[in-house]
Amino acid sequence: MEKELVGRGTTKSLKPETLMMGYGYRPEWSEGAVKCPIFQTSTFVFENAQAGKEFFEMAHGTREPGSRGAGLIYSRINNPDLEILEERLTVWDGAEAAAVFESGMAAISTTVMEFLKPGDFLLTSEPIYGGTEHLFEHILHKFGITVLCFGARQTKQQIIDIVEKAGAAKKLGMIFLETPANPTNQLIDIGMCVEIAKHFSTPERTVITALDNTFLGPLYQHPLKFGVDLVLYSATKYIGGHSDVVAGACLGSKPLINRVKSLRNVLGTMAGPWTGWLLMRSLETLKMRMETASRGAMEIAAFLNKHPNVEKVYYLGLIDTKDPQYAIYKKQCLSPGAMISFMIKGGEKEAFRFLDSLKMVKLAVSLGGTESLAEHPAAMTHSNVDPAKRNEFGITDNLVRISVGVEAPEDIIFDIKQALESV
């Protein structure tokens, strides 16, 4: 399938949701199979020794790829299920290239390691996903990398001051962002962070910007359009979407993704063919899943917002128009998405009672699946965050997070209502 459909005298560019059915794949490659088959093979036969030599030259970048890509060698280096998936994944974000991984953490750690070296500083927004936090706080220092943090409501000048006061102005290697931030949906101005990266870049040294787009992407937030260099995903969440696969992705320009892929080859963090196939299956319904979940989330957030047992709701669709966060939302988000957090009246006891009383919504971490899930950030996903920091980020003992699925909103509301009443 091509990106354009040629009619009589006219050409139509196809919409992303249409391209998800087959972009990058041709049935004639696989005996006419409508779907790209699973290429469950570790290695590929060369037509002759000269072809094998040329494939290796293409893999090393000393020869230009042929019309059908770089040539298949070995499934750690490339595999049709990964290459076709990667091409398809670039569509939503308007990226030149993508690399897929066996987990979101594999994508994040491989990318960070490729662009940072001993002596460098990494500036990250906070709060961030627990696994990423662990990598930044406890692993990177072993490689001589220092991590600096800033929060969602800090100004451009305040963030620049953090870097300068740390003596990092000439050694800043990367700015890492996660927005909306988990679990309270705090937004960070993407354009502002790109300006900060430019501020500290020199002709010899570019400060790379990377953004974890798991919560709103790839449908509702397109960071590359705001000048971000690399977009990262836990494809376990909305992209996979059925809570049955763990995977990750990194997207950006061809030269940057080639660098990420060459480290991925060496670390062996690539996804396997089965994972690639599952994600292609999932992409076909991505738009309808995300749209249905977001529509449901709006109803559920409105219900929670009026309930007497609920103290406060954190949802992108409920930001006060006078809050500076609202302008950021309008600028960079296309929908409030389907993640809701709320403070139940009381403390941990009441929050636990609510979670234990849910009958249909499942008590589990993770998000972005077809089924609704609820969890307790302070005791679960964010339990490794320092308690003082937890308070600062609003991760209180009475906070509950819900990932809204695609069930009928009225059924989810019925379940939440009965659980709230039993508190």
Ligand SMILES: *Cc1c(COP(=O)(O)O)cnc(C)c1O
């Ligand atoms: C889940 C998640 C990750 C980690 O991804 P895995 O696929 O579990 O390795 C990273 N960032 C965010 C925002 C996540 O929600």
